[in-house]
Amino acid sequence: ELKVEQNPLFLSMQEGKNYTIYCNYSTTSDRLYWYRQDPGKSLESLFVLLSNGAVKQEGRLMASLDTKARLSTLHITAAVHDLSATYFCAVDMDSSYKLIFGSGTRLLVRP
Amino acid sequence: EAGVVQSPRYKIIEKKQPVAFWCNPISGHNTLYWYLQNLGQGPELLIRYENEEAVDDSQLPKDRFSAERLKGVDSTLKIQPAELGDSAVYLCASSLTGTGVGEQFFGPGTRLTVL
Numbered sequence: 184e185l186k187v188e189q190n191p192l193f194l195s196m197q198e199g200k201n202y203t204i205y206c207n208y209s210t211t212s213d214r215l216y217w218y219r220q221d222p223g224k225s226l227e228s229l230f231v232l233l234s235n236g237a238v239k240q241e242g243r244l245m246a247s248l249d250t251k252a253r254l255s256t257l258h259i260t261a262a263v264h265d266l267s268a269t270y271f272c273a274v275d276m277d278s279s280y281k282l283i284f285g286s287g288t289r290l291l292v293r294p
Numbered sequence: 295e296a297g298v299v300q301s302p303r304y305k306i307i308e309k310k311q312p313v314a315f316w317c318n319p320i321s322g323h324n325t326l327y328w329y330l331q332n333l334g335q336g337p338e339l340l341i342r343y344e345n346e347e348a349v350d351d352s353q354l355p356k357d358r359f360s361a362e363r364l365k366g367v368d369s370t371l372k373i374q375p376a377e378l379g380d381s382a383v384y385l386c387a388s389s390l391t392g393t394g395v396g397e398q399f400f401g402p403g404t405r406l407t408v409l
Contacts, residue, residue, distance in 0.1 A: 187336075214396060225385060226337070226400040233395065271336050280325065280389065280396045281350055284336025 185210045185276045189285035197293050199261050204288045206255040206272035214275035215255045216282065217246050219268045226271065230257075262292045296320070298401030300386050306407045312374035315404045319367065319388030326363055327398060328371050329385040337385055343369065344391065373406075381408045 186209040196202050206215070214233055218226040230239040232248035232255060239246050243266065245258045255272055269289045273282040299318040307313050319326050325344050329337035340359065342350040345366040354361065358377070363369040373380055383405050387398040 216397065218400075225402045228397055228399065231395055231397050273336070275396060279350075280391050280398075281339055281342065282337075282398065284338070287334075287336055 185212070185274060185283045187272060187274050187283050187285040189270075189272055189288050191288060192286060193289045193291075195291045195293060196259075196262055198263055201261065202259050204257040204259070204270055204290075206257070206274075206285055208253050208255075208274045208283075210276075211250070211253070212274045212276065212278070213250055214278060215248050216273045216275075217255075217257055218271045218273065220271065220287070221268050229270075259290075262290075264292050264294065266290060267292045298386055298388055298399055300384075300401040300404055302404055303402060304405050304407075306409065307376055308409050309378055310375040312372065313376055313406060314370055314372045315384050315386075315406075317369045317371070317386030317401060319369075319386070320399055323388035323390050323399075324366070325389045325391045326369050327387040327389075328361060328369070329387065329400075331383045331385055331403070333382075340371070340384075376406075376408045378408050381406055 188207045217229040220226050230246040235250040237248045243260045248255045269287045271284050271287045273284045301316050327342050328340040331337045341354045341361050343363045361371045383403040385403045386401045389398045
C-alpha cells in the first residue's frame, strides 16, 4: 500500500525566512503533484513533477522530485503572509492517475 | 475557461436521510473523480470515471454510496442513508488523461453536515 508522509505537519515561520516541506512516499512513482488549499476553499494545483530530478519554480516556491529517494521537497524562499495555507503533496499510484495525498502541511507565515 | 462546478456548496441533513451531490467537470476532460476530505486530512479517492465507465470504485462504500456519470460528462454522488460519520467535504475533480500529465483540477466541494 502506498503511503505518503509530509513533514512538518504544521509550520509557523516569520516573513522573510526560508523553509522546506518534505514529502516522502513508500513505493515507486514518477508523478508527484503539489496542491495548495486555503481555509474553506478547494485545492489549487501548484506543481506537476513527472520525472526524476524535475524542478519547478513559481514565485517564492520551488518544488523538486527525487524518485530514487522517493522524496519531494517544496522550498519556500523569503516567505510572505500570502503563502499561509495548507500544502498537500500527492503521489500517482502506479501511474494510474489514482492520487494518494499526504496529510498536508499547514503553513502560517507571521509578520 | 470555467472550472469544475459543484452543487450544492453546503448541505445539512439528519442521519438516515438521503443526499446527492452534483459535479460538472471542465469541458473536454474525460476523467472525473470524487474525493472525500475529512477535516485536517488530505482528500481520499472514492471513485474514478473514465468517460462513462467507473474504473476504480474500490474505496466507495457501496452499501450506502452510489455514483453515476451519464453521457460521460456530469456526475452525481449519492448517499443513502447518511450516517453521522459521513460529515465531510466531498470534492469533485477532473483531468485529461492519456496525455501523460494527469493533472487534476478540483471543484469547490460540497460540505456535508449530518446531524
